[in-house]
Amino acid sequence: MRDFILIAGPCAVESLDEIVGIGKSVRGSGATHLRYMLYKPRTRSDAFQGVGDVGLEWAEEVKERTGLALVTEVLDPRDVEKVSNYADVIQIGSRNASNAALIREVGNVSSEKNMKVILKRGMYHTLSEWEGSFGYLGMEKSNVWMCERGIRTSTSLDHSRNVLDIGAICVLKDKGYTVIVDPSHGTGKRELVERVAIAALSGGIDGLEVEVHFDPIHAFSDPDQAIIPSEFDHLVRNIEKIREIYLS
Amino acid sequence: MRDFILIAGPCAVESLDEIVGIGKSVRGSGATHLRYMLYKPRTRSDAFQGVGDVGLEWAEEVKERTGLALVTEVLDPRDVEKVSNYADVIQIGSRNASNAALIREVGNVSSEKNMKVILKRGMYHTLSEWEGSFGYLGMEKSNVWMCERGIRTSTSLDHSRNVLDIGAICVLKDKGYTVIVDPSHGTGKRELVERVAIAALSGGIDGLEVEVHFDPIHAFSDPDQAIIPSEFDHLVRNIEKIREIYLS
Amino acid sequence: MRDFILIAGPCAVESLDEIVGIGKSVRGSGATHLRYMLYKPRTRSDAFQGVGDVGLEWAEEVKERTGLALVTEVLDPRDVEKVSNYADVIQIGSRNASNAALIREVGNVSSEKNMKVILKRGMYHTLSEWEGSFGYLGMEKSNVWMCERGIRTSTSLDHSRNVLDIGAICVLKDKGYTVIVDPSHGTGKRELVERVAIAALSGGIDGLEVEVHFDPIHAFSDPDQAIIPSEFDHLVRNIEKIREIYLS
Amino acid sequence: MRDFILIAGPCAVESLDEIVGIGKSVRGSGATHLRYMLYKPRTRSDAFQGVGDVGLEWAEEVKERTGLALVTEVLDPRDVEKVSNYADVIQIGSRNASNAALIREVGNVSSEKNMKVILKRGMYHTLSEWEGSFGYLGMEKSNVWMCERGIRTSTSLDHSRNVLDIGAICVLKDKGYTVIVDPSHGTGKRELVERVAIAALSGGIDGLEVEVHFDPIHAFSDPDQAIIPSEFDHLVRNIEKIREIYLS
Numbered sequence: 001m002r003d004f005i006l007i008a009g010p011c012a013v014e015s016l017d018e019i020v021g022i023g024k025s026v027r028g029s030g031a032t033h034l035r036y037m038l039y040k041p042r043t044r045s046d047a048f049q050g051v052g053d054v055g056l057e058w059a060e061e062v063k064e065r066t067g068l069a070l071v072t073e074v075l076d077p078r079d080v081e082k083v084s085n086y087a088d089v090i091q092i093g094s095r096n097a098s099n100a101a102l103i104r105e106v107g108n109v110s111s112e113k114n115m116k117v118i119l120k121r122g123m124y125h126t127l128s129e130w131e132g133s134f135g136y137l138g139m140e141k142s143n144v145w146m147c148e149r150g151i152r153t154s155t156s157l158d159h160s161r162n163v164l165d166i167g168a169i170c171v172l173k174d175k176g177y178t179v180i181v182d183p184s185h186g187t188g189k190r191e192l193v194e195r196v197a198i199a200a201l202s203g204g205i206d207g208l209e210v211e212v213h214f215d216p217i218h219a220f221s222d223p224d225q226a227i228i229p230s231e232f233d234h235l236v237r238n239i240e241k242i243r244e245i246y247l248s
Numbered sequence: 249m250r251d252f253i254l255i256a257g258p259c260a261v262e263s264l265d266e267i268v269g270i271g272k273s274v275r276g277s278g279a280t281h282l283r284y285m286l287y288k289p290r291t292r293s294d295a296f297q298g299v300g301d302v303g304l305e306w307a308e309e310v311k312e313r314t315g316l317a318l319v320t321e322v323l324d325p326r327d328v329e330k331v332s333n334y335a336d337v338i339q340i341g342s343r344n345a346s347n348a349a350l351i352r353e354v355g356n357v358s359s360e361k362n363m364k365v366i367l368k369r370g371m372y373h374t375l376s377e378w379e380g381s382f383g384y385l386g387m388e389k390s391n392v393w394m395c396e397r398g399i400r401t402s403t404s405l406d407h408s409r410n411v412l413d414i415g416a417i418c419v420l421k422d423k424g425y426t427v428i429v430d431p432s433h434g435t436g437k438r439e440l441v442e443r444v445a446i447a448a449l450s451g452g453i454d455g456l457e458v459e460v461h462f463d464p465i466h467a468f469s470d471p472d473q474a475i476i477p478s479e480f481d482h483l484v485r486n487i488e489k490i491r492e493i494y495l496s
Numbered sequence: 497m498r499d500f501i502l503i504a505g506p507c508a509v510e511s512l513d514e515i516v517g518i519g520k521s522v523r524g525s526g527a528t529h530l531r532y533m534l535y536k537p538r539t540r541s542d543a544f545q546g547v548g549d550v551g552l553e554w555a556e557e558v559k560e561r562t563g564l565a566l567v568t569e570v571l572d573p574r575d576v577e578k579v580s581n582y583a584d585v586i587q588i589g590s591r592n593a594s595n596a597a598l599i600r601e602v603g604n605v606s607s608e609k610n611m612k613v614i615l616k617r618g619m620y621h622t623l624s625e626w627e628g629s630f631g632y633l634g635m636e637k638s639n640v641w642m643c644e645r646g647i648r649t650s651t652s653l654d655h656s657r658n659v660l661d662i663g664a665i666c667v668l669k670d671k672g673y674t675v676i677v678d679p680s681h682g683t684g685k686r687e688l689v690e691r692v693a694i695a696a697l698s699g700g701i702d703g704l705e706v707e708v709h710f711d712p713i714h715a716f717s718d719p720d721q722a723i724i725p726s727e728f729d730h731l732v733r734n735i736e737k738i739r740e741i742y743l744s
Numbered sequence: 745m746r747d748f749i750l751i752a753g754p755c756a757v758e759s760l761d762e763i764v765g766i767g768k769s770v771r772g773s774g775a776t777h778l779r780y781m782l783y784k785p786r787t788r789s790d791a792f793q794g795v796g797d798v799g800l801e802w803a804e805e806v807k808e809r810t811g812l813a814l815v816t817e818v819l820d821p822r823d824v825e826k827v828s829n830y831a832d833v834i835q836i837g838s839r840n841a842s843n844a845a846l847i848r849e850v851g852n853v854s855s856e857k858n859m860k861v862i863l864k865r866g867m868y869h870t871l872s873e874w875e876g877s878f879g880y881l882g883m884e885k886s887n888v889w890m891c892e893r894g895i896r897t898s899t900s901l902d903h904s905r906n907v908l909d910i911g912a913i914c915v916l917k918d919k920g921y922t923v924i925v926d927p928s929h930g931t932g933k934r935e936l937v938e939r940v941a942i943a944a945l946s947g948g949i950d951g952l953e954v955e956v957h958f959d960p961i962h963a964f965s966d967p968d969q970a971i972i973p974s975e976f977d978h979l980v981r982n983i984e985k986i987r988e989i990y991l992s
Binding site: 620621622623624647649650651652653654655656659660661662663664666667670683685687688691692694695696697698699700737738741 | 868869870871872895897898899900901902903904907908909910911912914915918931933935936939940942943944945946947948985986989
């Protein structure tokens with residue numbers, strides 16, 4: 001899709017074969033970037049923490065075989081320089097959305113290497129706080145993809161993990177930010193992903209980041225929110241159709 | 249618009265001339281119902297409480313001159329029977345979304361007279377609580393318009409009054425409810441109304457309820473969220489365009 | 497206890513014998529008022545709705561046999577006059593904390609009959625909104641017992657039903673309100689009731705409203721938060737001990 | 745005070761003289777530890793970020809002249825080893841409460857050096873998430889001071905910055921954790937600090953962390969919530985009085 005960032009892939013890289021397989025599939029549907037998550041921030045330390053550095057060794061091969069640019073989340077400022085040698089876009093996740101040390105380091109390395117950065121909104125962030133974190137990057141608005149990923153509220157907990165804040169998207173776009181949306185975390189329920197993703201188009205977003213897995217219920221993390229490749233393809237077709245109207 | 253409930257009008261009726269004027273205007277743009285609010289629930293008792301019963305005397309003339317059906321909110325079970333003689337649709341507002349006595353009375357009177365009811369979501373309601381309130385009506389899903397009007401969260405307060413819960417809309421539609429959306433309360437900011445209204449279409453909603461005023465900043469209530477007639481017309485044109493794609 | 501409002505009793509009246517039994521028991525521990533709840537606001541219409549009007553017929557006997565004044569919640573403005581003939585204190589519950597019609601009626605009847613009113617905080621009420629509802633009563637601060645009963649938050653849901661807002665208690669006391677606390681709803685967990693009740697003393701509260709039941713897990717409603725008579729007695733003894741220090 | 749952790753001092757170290765002055769003062773009132781904050785996590789990058797490493801050079805002198813142990817917050821895993829050479833207790837702040845890389849590093853260094861750690865609750869943390877972060881430390885419950893510092897809610901924003909969650913304190917104590925309370929962030933209003941601190945005693949807490957400044961309204965950060973030395977002294981005297989009752 002012209003002028004649209006389309007990041008797709010599993011919550012976490014689980015094996016080389018699996019990530020190449022998903023990469024090829026989502027590339028076929030029109031993805032521009034692969035979610036290539038090696039270090040997983042989890043609530044509990046005894047949960048799966050990602051494959052870690054071994055994934056960096058696979059990076060070259062994955063890029064070659066899938067033809068996609070790689071998005072990798074970093075958790076530790078000591079990893080930023082290293083990861084920047086393999087990944088194309090560095091992501092700062094929701095749990096680290098107020099982690100000034102990490103954000104500064106990512107800003108420095110990415111500025112130097114002219115890389116894009118994804119700055120996810122904290123699940124509890126006001127817009128001012130999110131913009132405050134953007135300020136720690138020291139980067140241009142065009143180089144930072146502000147990613148709305150839903151906020152947690154007591155009112156929504158019985159039907160969705162988070163509530164996507166369409167109003168926040170609109171306000172950020174009006175202020176000149178580059179804005180993408182993660183409808184997977186933004187809902188936490190795969191049956192809502194497509195409808196919420198398409199709703200977000202109305203805010204004039206610049207892209208989407210979507211969890212796609214061959215077998216979501218057996219995924220190592222976030223089993224409830226990943227969609228399967230055929231659903232991703234359906235989603236992309238509908239986005240194309242609706243964007244055409246908006247852009248016409 | 250075919251098969252789409254389009255309720256528009258001021259937050260509160262302020263005078264006969266004004267409401268007829270707005271009614272004619274929104275009718276011209278395609279509205280099907282007029283917001284005809286006579287009793288205003290307000291946070292403070294010294295704020296404008298609505299014109300009250302005098303508005304009932306105007307009702308016949310308003311209907312005739314605008315050609316629109318009237319939506320009126322009731323606050324007191326003792327008013328339901330009376331109001332049902334003048335209004336076409338009775339609304340239960342967010343502040344009374346857990347008011348069992350009022351909901352039961354509205355359910356009884358509306359069932360008997362075969363009237364539609366709008367049941368707004370409490371600004372703090374989980375989906376279960378909202379469905380619980382629906383149960384107190386004792387009515388069919390096709391006769392109750394469940395109106396999502398945004399939820400209040402600490403994360404959104406610096407940029408919008410409430411956050412529209414797109415996921416809740418989708419879940420209710422999947423359960424067979426009739427769902428409409430109030431993007432005026434759902435955002436609290438007029439510059440967000442159109443974009444959020446259009447976003448909600450993605451959930452397959454059955455209609456919209458929009459605050460329209462000739463001179464919003466001088467409105468007796470909710471001055472920040474009403475749009476003017478030309479903006480309403482623009483909104484309706486875009487809804488038509490987008491719905492065509494969804495329905496095709 | 498001198499100068500301390502101590503309301504106790506079951507979530508709902510279940511039978512004449514049971515309420516008299518609990519009343520005698522809590523009276524023995526020092527209660528000044530009996531929770532005498534006949535009309536229960538519930539999330540679902542198919543849940544137990546209270547014994548209703550039959551309880552009014554029992555009222556005289558209950559007062560006589562227990563020696564306690566009765567606190568009764570009303571849900572419907574049409575019931576206020578009637579209930580005021582039997583109850584000593586009328587309660588407006590959290591679900592009706594923004595129900596202007598009910599609050600006005602309670603204010604009118606209570607003013608006329610010189611009765612006290614309990615105005616519970618809405619579970620979603622800001623302090624301004626709660627004070628706004630107080631304004632609808634049209635009564636003096638000394639005649640209205642503002643009852644803090646906890647607020648619902650996404651952060652607390654895995655360990656308690658609500659979070660008691662100690663700061664709000666302090667601010668209201670500083671403004672001259674009469675403030676009581678409901679530690680049963682304020683926590684939703686019986687094992688937290690005593691500690692949270694005693695914590696609230698630090699805010700200079702004027703009383704407590706506590707759910708007490710002979711057999712909580714078989715109570716018709718709120719089984720998790722009622723304490724048994726011996727726990728209530730323990731709580732009262734500790735309150736006496738701590739209040740002595742505060743007042744010394 | 746016997747067996748009670750009493751941490752006091754300014755939000756941030758502003759100068760050597762000032763911190764020594766406050767240290768001597770709070771020591772005189774009974775403080776056991778000095779807040780010695782050198783690296784300030786702030787919402788905006790153009791706000792005061794702390795005096796930084798120069799404060800480490802002052803540390804020896806400050807300890808000597810005040811007789812107090814030092815509590816220092818770290819923001820960056822690369823600083824932990826260095827800071828551990830000067831500070832007595834390392835604090836992980838609310839903004840980093842889900843920062844797994846930092847928490848792990850603090851756990852490793854503190855375990856090795858047998859230091860205590862303060863783990864503040866995220867302002868949005870459920871109890872499970874907070875306990876999850878505790879798990880990343882890999883330390884004993886007796887060596888980690890879990891610090892409740894209030895949660896942010898939409899209902900409280902008009903009267904306090906956060907709401908102190910007394911219930912959470914009780915649940916953690918029942919599970920065997922060491923729990924301290926920060927009533928300064930827990931309310932955000934100096935006039936509430938003492939009352940909320942004393943309320944927390946009811947949960948059986950092991951200590952307090954309180955912001956004290958000679959001239960709060962001119963403090964470089966958090967001007968609304970610091971108390972002055974005489975207020976701190978008053979607070980300590982009252983804690984002693986109330987604790988005596990609880991412990992008797």
